[in-house]
Amino acid sequence: MKTVKQPSNPKSHKLHKSLFSHWHETSWIRSKPIRQDAISGLPFSPELVPLASHPLIVADYQRWITVLGYHLLAHLQFTTLLELSHVNPVCSALAQGKAPILLSTQQRNDALKIYCDEGGHALFVEDFSHQVEEAFALNRSVVGRPSFERVMEKIIAENQTQLSSELIKLFFVTISETLVTKVLKNIPHDPEVASVVREVINDHAVDEALHSAYFRNLFPLLWAHLSAYEKEKMIHILPKLVWAFLSPDRQLEYSIIRRLGFNAPDAEDILQEVYIPEQVALSVKQAASPTLKMFEAAGVFNIPSACQIFADYQLI
């Protein structure tokens, strides 16, 4: 990414300073242990897994608990990949002043703290993944490449003559870091879930709350810096990035169902019964709500075509 000088925003710098002022005392990597207790309780909240409420799954405890186990393992593996292959390359660029906007020393140092946090997250979720695989007799190969990566590759390929891949990746990370998922929000408070799982996810959630605030401050600066042409192009990409991060991973669900012994047509039938398109769209829209407000506050919807484009993606 090229560094382009731009007047800095003193108000935003002040906010950044207060965000990370207790980082050494509160972040996992600086102050908390690797969680190693035995898993006693559910591996995941059943209400976060639509597949777990399908009659053919509920009827068999072993199937049901295996589905929940795979969802935990998939969440952990998703986290490793997101942190190492997506968030940290962007944080590295921000920390080194290679962003398209000029960042203060404080903002660059905070990006470096996020880089350290994400490395820590990858470390403890990898460690925990082995424990989860063993406890629930899971096979990691069932959890393939997450669908958001395939979507990202497609978006980058479709836009390569108009927008740089670095810019698209920067926007993807900025958006995904502001989308605090239900997994991070709800699991730490679900008493049915094993306490070690709740602790691991809470360690992550506490750090991510800070990251979300950092990227929420960054987004309006990035948006304001885009040229009119780039805004016109990016407006078509933003809803795709939201969907890429929040929509269910059908390939993952299909693989889990096949692993449970169902044949291909039955697996497709189960998926169709579990994922009703209108319900999926509603849940994506609800989960995206804070990020959509961030877009609005940054002036994204001032682009005349924006409302229609977001409506086409059922986001407004």
Ligand SMILES: [Fe+2]
């Ligand atoms: Fe993280």
Ligand SMILES: [Fe+2]
């Ligand atoms: Fe993060």
